[in-house]
Amino acid sequence: MTLAAPPQVAAPSGAASSASSQPGFCPVYRAIGVxxxxxxxxxxxxxxxxxxxxxxxxxxxxxxxxxxxTQRLEHLETLQLIGKRTEDTHGKLARSVYSLTPAGRELQGVIQAIDMWAREHLQEDEARLEGQSGCGSAV
Amino acid sequence: MTLAAPPQVAAPSGAASSASSQPGFCPVYRAIGVxxxxxxxxxxxxxxxxxxxxxxxxxxxxxxxxxxxTQRLEHLETLQLIGKRTEDTHGKLARSVYSLTPAGRELQGVIQAIDMWAREHLQEDEARLEGQSGCGSAV
DNA sequence: GCAAGCGCTTTAAATTGTCAAGCGGTGTAA
DNA sequence: TTACACCGCTTGACAATTTAAAGCGCTTGC
Known part of the structure; x- marks a missing residue:
């Protein structure tokens, strides 16, 4: 069962440390959700x-x-993290181009943090091969 | 931004070129996966x-x-990000206690990055309410 | 005795993500 | 002219993941 915690979960006070959120809006919680x-x-x-x-x-x-x-892009667009532009190359070919908005671009810090952590702690311990593969880019 | 980024990305993925073998193994890619x-x-x-x-x-x-x-905890344990200890309180009650390993603790940087980003860009501009709620702790 | 908390597990649905294919259109080569 | 190959998606059927709900064995407190 789901322990306690109705939708209103979060830090029922008991959670020791710091402040509790007031109206129930917690940016971090939300960010993680996305x-x-x-x-x-x-x-x-x-x-x-x-x-x-x-x-x-x-x-x-x-x-x-x-x-x-498609679904993800739509979601990210409504969150204003990415923008979609339909560019009209010369004649008629309509190409959609996706790019990060300023807010989205600032997620770079998060990606970098992950990258840094990964390089240090995920080197080869596999243990679980999930069939992932390379990627190529560096941060 | 700093991403070097050889576009030659991840595996052929959906495609079929069964490159198989040892794909590049990219820590970041893997980390994101987790x-x-x-x-x-x-x-x-x-x-x-x-x-x-x-x-x-x-x-x-x-x-x-x-x-x-339960499932997540098991996975994180095999990845050595968290540790499980069964503490034997005085008499007989066996309580399981989960805690971060050093590697797991270093994810703090990631959480912090998310936290920082969230506070700045997710305040409450949301157009979508996904019924999330508070959280409580601070980083 | 009995409700309540602990750490889980099981079963069946609901939610999500994936595969494979296809549609309308364009550029290129045969 | 007829193929293909690639573009940006959409659809429909199916698999995987997550969820609610319930329960089990055990202990503590009233």
């Missing part, structure tokens, strides 16, 4: 490298399927 | 606040159900 959606961090990371088209992004992210990607 | 599992960041955040028992942790995390929590 960032832990599958592929979100990968998408941000890929876009930190520069704006990209749909398929291009899909390739860069590596392994995300189009349906999920 | 951190984006639901509840993982919440768990780490809760534990940064000090070691906790199972139910206690569940309450601190807020909203994760026991089955998932």
């Amino acid at each position: 960032l832990q959606e599958k592929w979100v961090l990968h998408i941000v990371r890929a876009l930190l490298d520069g704006e990209k088209g749909f398929n291009e992004l899909a390739r860069a992210v590596g392994g995300c399927n189009s349906a999920t990607l | 951190l984006q599992e639901k509840w993982v960041l919440h768990i780490v955040r809760a534990l940064l606040d000090g070691e906790k028992g199972f139910n206690e942790l569940a309450r601190a995390v807020g909203g994760c159900n026991s089955a998932t929590l």
